[in-house]
Amino acid sequence: MIFLYFFSSLSCLPSMGKFVDSLNVKLIGSWPFGSVWAVTMDTARNLVFVGSGEGVYIFDVTSPxxxxxxxxxxxxxxxxxxxxxxxxSQILYAACMEGGIEIWKVSDPASPFRLGRRILNKWVISVAPCGQYLYAVCWDTLLRIFDISDFKLTPVDSIFIPCWGTRLIVSGNYLYIQGTDFLGVWDISDPLTPVFLDSLRYFTFGYGMDKEKKYIYTTGNYNLYITDVSEPSSLLRISxxxxxxxxxxxxxxxDTFAYVTSLSDGVFIVNVSDPSSPVNVGRYVEGHDSTYTGCFAYKNHLYLGAHxxxxxxxxxSDPSSPTCIYFYDVPYSISALYKLGNYVYLGEEGRVWIIDVTSLTYPSYAGDFEVPGKVKDILYPGDYLYIAVYGExxxxxxxxxxxxxxxxSSIIDASTRYIESICIDSVYAYLALGSSGIHVYDISNPLLPFRIATADTRGKARDLCTGEGYLYVADGDSGVLIFDISVPESLKEVSACSVSYAHSLVLSNGYLYIAQLNDGWSIWKVEDPLNPACVFQDTTITGIRRIAVTDSFCYVAGDSGVYVYRIMQPESVFQVGYYKEKRIRRIEVEEPYLYVSTLTAALYIFKNLLIQGISKISSPSSFIVCSDFLELPEVKGKISLFDVCGRKIKEEYLHKKSRxxxxxVPSGVYFLTCGEGERKKVIRLIRVK
Structure with a gap:
């Protein structure tokens, strides 16, 4: 079945329930646009609605x-x-997969507002309103019915359907449900009690109805099928x-044409003036890609999702020769992210998007520009913006x-086409070039860069960073290689961190934080780069691509979300927060905010809610293990007890007593502060019972 094949093979599908699973991290804004799957239209007002990633664009197409x-x-x-x-009613209903159902009022298209939302523990595929009720099919065998009279989407009932539902159409008193191998019709004169009338069993996928509501058009097995529904109790496939x-x-x-889109073969145009004898008259495979999704035809124009x-x-107007007259690009798979001032630069295949984040709740598009390949890294050392472009x-x-x-200007030679990452230290640019190793360029004059050194690596150089005269290279299966760069013209490998796989890394305060993809992440003490030592290892999180580190926190971005760790001492970090969001690719942190891109949405902005609490506590000077009572004979004045999430759970003043x-207080890890100013102490406390 194509629907099953398509969704099972699509690696970027998120999991259910991601919106309710978080701790001390809050989503505050997004610019979540991405691939286009859905297109519909308000023909009375010449408005087209384009579902892009996790958002919807609204276009005025008075002049197509x-x-x-x-x-x-x-x-x-x-x-x-x-x-x-x-x-x-000028209401838009969106089926949002794992995000459930959303209802938006679009009377003022420039200022739409949400009326309601319902998140289900299923992928919502299609919805159809019927008076004060809304029907929905998910990736299962139930038709769900919701009360939308107050837009709260209150569930009222569900009925069994004999296959996984994929599309819905309400026409008068009838509900048509398309499934993976099924087309059925129900009488919904009583919307709460649908009565099954008839069905046809054959493989179907694409699904549409003519404006007169006489025929349903379905696709499957390389065919367009036409079914007469003029008598709903007796469906008849006629051609x-x-x-x-x-x-x-x-x-x-x-009018007299059916437009059929394909995820691989473009758009087909079929003359259906005689529904009993349809004729394929045109095909569109030109343009930016042959992959097409949602479509809406009106008069002489086809409004088309280009995936x-x-x-x-x-x-x-000439169906035998369709012509593209307008194209609007959208972001798809962001591969690089850099925060600079009030802007975030998002790089992908062939383009860099510039997003204004002055408003953190509603970031806005500020501009974009083309590049000749996939953006792998973006860096601004203080004078010019450096963009690593794979293939160039x-x-x-x-x-x-x-x-x-x-x-x-550019840095280009025979090997730079394999670039993975760039690091700049003083007047030198260090390039990680995959299996081509490392190249070093003098950029004292950025307009005239020139190469001064190269070094082979044993694996594939994917990321790098510098510190205190040393270069650290994430070299894939070869772990992390450490080079002496006191003389940049003559790189000398001096040691290595033996990890199973090194994808990216960050150096902070004498410690190296290493993202190891499916092998978790680790922290290495490199105060003496000649003798690196692993002080922390975590293999419980998979798909880790990026890590960001601040003075107090470590942010680990993986396939299942972003995880926040408190850094008291790198040898004993512990998790204090997370936000479950599928397949995070890049992360930048400007506390308390996290700027994140995923495989399906361009930009999310999260807030670390701990910054106001525990982040203000300095690293502990000691630790204590205690049971029901804590003895503090040398402490006078106010003491405060915080949990690991930064919440103050107890406060006392010690004068005569010291107990x-x-x-x-439940068992767990806590932080005790006592004293003021320079005499302030922080004690890590482990409460046991």
Whole structure:
């Protein structure tokens, strides 16, 4: 089954329940746009709604060759897989996969607002409103019914359907449900008690209905099928036409033509003026990509989701020769992130996006520019912006105007095309070049960089950093290699950190934090780089690609979320927070805020809620293990007891007594502060019973 094949093979699908699983980390804003799956339209107002990643763009298409983007303010908490629009009420319903169902009022398209949201423990695939109720199908065999009279999406019932539901259409008093190998119709004269009428069993995937509600068009097994539904109690498949496509996705009918999209073979145009004898008359495979998803046809134009590249508008007045007249690019898979002032630079294949984060709750698009390959790293050492572009090398930009960078120079030679990362120390740029090792460039004049040294590595150099005259290289299966760079023209390997795999690394206060992908992460003491020593290892988190470190916290970004660790001493870090968000790729921290990109959404902004509490406590000077009572004979004045999350749970003033009762304090790790100013002490306390 194509639907099952498609979703089981798509590695970027998130898991359910991610929105309720967090500790001391809060999502405060996002610019979550990504691949386009859903397109629908308000024909009365010439508005097109484009589901992109975890958001929806609204376009005014009064002039289809020059549409205006009115809004990007619809930001959901799940991947927008389908959209349903009610023109009469001007309400947009979004099926958001693991993000559940969202309802938005779009009377003012420039300022839409959310009316309701319901998160389910299932992937929501399609929804259809019916009066005060809403029907929904998820990736299971239930049809769910919700009361939306007050937009609270209160569940009222569910009924069994004989297959996994994929699409819904409400037409009058009838509900049509498409499944993986099924097309069925229910009488919904009583919306709370659907009555099954009839069904056809055959493989289906793409799904649409003509405007007169007489025919349903479905796709599957390389065919477009046409079913007569004029008598809902007796469905009749009347014709089919063979289409040379695989992974068909959507069908939309306008006038006498059916438009069929495919995830691999473009768009097919079928003449259905005689539904009993459809004829394939045109195909669109040109443009930016042959992968297409949601579509909506109106008059002589087809509004088209171009999957991971964006949104297209086709002129289809001549169905045999459709022509692209407009293209709007969207972000897809962010591979590099850099926070600079009020802007975040997001790099991906062929493009860098510039996002204004002056408003943390509603970051906004500020600009973008093209690059000739996949962006692997972005760095701003203080004069120019350096962008590592796989397939070329390093591009150097003047960002006097941060939203309009000017390309001024490059670092390019035969090996730089394999670049993975860049590090700049003083007037030297160190390039990690995969299996080509390391190259060093003199950038004392950034407009005229030149190579001064190279060094082979035993594995694939993926990331690097410098400190105190040494270069640390994450070298894949070869672990971390350490080079003496006191003479940059002559690199000398002096030692190594033996880890199973090194993907990226961060150096902070004499300790090296190493991300090891599926082998967890570790901390190595490198105060003496000639004799590095592992002081901490954690293999419980997988898919770790990036780590960010501040004075008090370590942020570990993995396939299952971002995890916050308290650094009292690197030898004894402990987890104090997390936020479950699937497949995080990059993270930058400017406390208390975390800037994060994932595989499916361009930018999230989280807040570390601990900054106001425990982060203000300095590293402990000692630790105590105690049971029900704590003896502090030398302490006078105020003492405060904090848990590991920074919450103050007890406060007392010690004058004549020196004993504190902990009888009502649960077992665990705590921090005790006593004294003021320079005499202030922090004691790590382990409470046992």
């Amino acid at each position: 060759d020059a549409p205006l983007r009115l809004s990007d303010k619809i930001r959901t908490r799940g991947w927008v897989i389908s959209l349903t629009y009610d023109e009469e 089919r036409v063979e289409l040379n496509m695989w992974l068909d996705w959507d069908v939309n009918v306008e 991971y590249r964006g949104f297209e508008i086709l002129e289809v 090398g390093v591009r150097i930009y003047d960002i006097t105007d941060p939203v309009a960078p000017v390309w001024v 504190i009762s902990l009888e009502n």
